Amino acid sequence: MSQYCPPRSPKKNLSRRSFLRATLVTATLASGNLAGGCSNAGDDEDTRPLEDGAAYFPQSVVSGDPRPDSVIVWTRLEDPDLADDADAEVKLELATDAEFAELVELGGETSTVAPAKAMYDRCVKVKVRGLAPATTYYYRFIHSRDDGRFVSPVGRTRTAPAADADAKLRFAVVSCQDFNGRYYNGYARMAAEELDFFIHLGDYIYETTGDPSFQKTGGRVATFTDKAGAIVFNEGTDKEYFAAKSLSNYRELYRTYRSDPALRKIHETVPMIATWDDHEFTDDCHGDVATYYDGRQDETSPDRRKAANQAWFEYMPVDFQEEDFEYDPAAAFPGDIQIYRDFVFGKHMHLVMTDLRSHRTDHLIPEDAFPGAVVLTQAELMAELGELPAAASEYVDIDSYAGGSYKAVLVAAATQLDYDPAKITGNLDVAYINSTLAKLDSADVDPITDLAGLERGLAFRHLGKLSTHASIGARYLVIKEAFDLWATINYKKSGGKTQDAMGPEQQAWFLDTMKGAKETWKLWGNEFCLVPLVIDLTPLPIQPFNQVFYMNVDQWDGMRDRRNELLGELVKLDNVVALTGDIHAFYAGVPGLNDDPKQHITELVTSGMSSGTFRTQLVLQVAADPILSMTAGASDLADSIDTLFTKTGTNRHLAHADSSHNGFMIVELDGQAIVATYLAIAEPDIFVDLESEPAEELAAKFTSVRFKVEAGSRELYKEIAGAWKRWDYDTFSYV
Secondary structure: OOOOOOOOOOEOOOOHHHHHHHHEEEEEEOOOOOOOOOOOOOOOOOOOOEEEOHHHOOOOEEEEEEEOOEEEEEEEOOOOOOOOOOEEEEEEEEEOOOOOOOEEEEOOEOOEEEEEOHHHOOEEEEEEEOOOOOOEEEEEEEEEEOOEEEEOOOEEEEOOOOOOOOOOEEEEEEOOOOOOOOOOHHHHHHOOOOOOEEEEOOOOOOOEOOOOOOOOOOOOOOOOOOHHHOEEEOOOOOOOEEEOOOHHHHHHHHHHHOOOHHHHHHHHHOOEEEOOOOOOOOOOOEOOEOOOOOOOOOOEOHHHHHHHHHHHHHHOOOOOOOOOOOOOOOOOOOOOOOOOEEEEEOOOEEEEEOOOOOOOOOOOOOOOOOOOEEEEOHHHHHHHHOOOOOOOEEEEEOOOHHHHHHHHHHHHOHHHHOOOHHHOOOEEEHHHHHHHHHOOOOOOOOOOOOOOOOOEEEEHHHHOOOOOOOOEOOOEEEEHHHHHHHHHHHHHHHOOOOOOOOOHHHHHHHHHHHHHOOOOEEEEEEOOOOOOOEEEOOOOOOOOOOOEEEEEOOOHHHHHHHHHHHHHHHOOOOOEEEEEOOOOOEEEEOOEOOOOOOOEOEEEEOOOOOOOOHHHHHHHHHHHOOOHHHOOOHHHHHHOHHHHHHOOOOOOOEEEEEOOEEEEEEEEEOOOEEEEEEEEEEOOOOOOOOOOOOHHHHHHOEEEEEEEEEOOOOOOEEEEOOEEEEEEOOOOEEO
């Protein structure tokens, strides 16, 4: 007769030592069917039959960070009979078959007990060590109650090949999976692929519940139970929406996103390697600073940042460099968590995952910059260039010019024209002073017309900043030539401190790891674009937008000198490929050095899994900006962005641009080549019923394009009409 073990009662205040012991377990392959033993917790085995426990594991199961001998497995326990502050335990079983006939010993027993701590939202994470390389395993969690034993869905995972294995690899790369009004058709398509793992480059969640400036506001939506703990926008109107702020808010986002059946299916069958980008905390963030209000208020929020970080720690299956890492809510940001890490997959792949948000510096152009404030004086320009650029214009010291009379008028007009009166100081651009005076019904001073003897310089307006309190001209649509000059001068003056994405410790680790990699391919899991994205509007009569612009300086274009330093080290290595997300577009290119662009690496950029495409977001940005929305032709230019990228010669490094589709990337590699297939689906995507959609009909909704890089070569190839064509920088075409 089988021996009955009563269910373990919930425990409170599980010690750190007990927690770590339970979340780090060594496996050994058991011989034969060992289903009859007791768990390593010392209790008699409970042999009651297993019942469907999906309700107790509402986010199903997830695995991640596969290594040759280990993997992380994850679930979350939810039981309405447990007190809010009660810790609990679940059992973990691991097997080499889906039926669990061949169990793997965990700590010398056929199962192990894992903690579900209340302080971590009863998320359960176990690092299983001692596994065989390149092996598929199955796992499940069991929750014992007085009324039965309830089992989670079964998860399938796979370890990495041994370091000396001549292994071929096949994996997916994904990014940007907004839930609001969107569906994960790409994940449904991915489910048909045989993959070793997939890489998630960030924006796993979006912190807002329907921001109309870039999200859909109809269809399914993420909501917050703790609305009082959230940030509210447009309060009390029919356009009201929220942004996560409290720990409860961020946790609820992960729970909501993991309710999607396509995402759950992928997590149940393929391990994930993830980093974060901005939306896991807040849009276009740097460190612990948000950008919602464009400088109207200080948005530094370490508590909010730590809430986001804790939820990420709880919900993501990450093998931290510090193996016994446990998130401490009392630790100060950014020292509370370190997520950059690397992986080796056989002889041919070394993957380095970075964190480009926690330690990055502020955007170079403040969102609340006064457009007329001079940023480079005549003396600074002459010292750098030996001459004044054609764009330089006259400026005055507003504090002393004309006895301060112009300053008095501008300060008095600050409320009417919506700028901070404290910014009316120092050197101001004369043309901007005059344009500001022209907006007033009357002024006590006349426009400045006597320009003789005035020094000339560059103001924020010369960088594209035409409005106060705006992202246009600060993070987006920045005039390239003036920005490059100003950025480089400040970079030199600051000793490099004005452009930093990684922080000194991470950057040193990153370069040391890349240089020390012996594997064929050195892959960089890179959150945002390295390839410059430039548009040339000089031939177009759209004043004042007939300039050459960077589209987005929230990405590496905003840190071009730092990018140049990093690429200067990476181009010395063979077979470096950056795998990039964030931009909601499919790009492929060869980012190179500022002064020698033919010295380059390769970059493969995947579009957003579901988020609004780059083209769609540009159209929305134009519509929302008070100046762009009134500029004839601006919307048409946004709608034809890929033509501007690829037909004007400004982006010779950009070998492919598709800014209008969602989707994901499949990468296949061995010792000879790396091949990337972009699988794209039209926007807006339509909900796919996973139960009834035939696989062939789903596949037909996607188009594909393939790229290749051969080992030992820096050439990028694209498959065109069945033949591989090489990207030629000089002719800006495939040959």
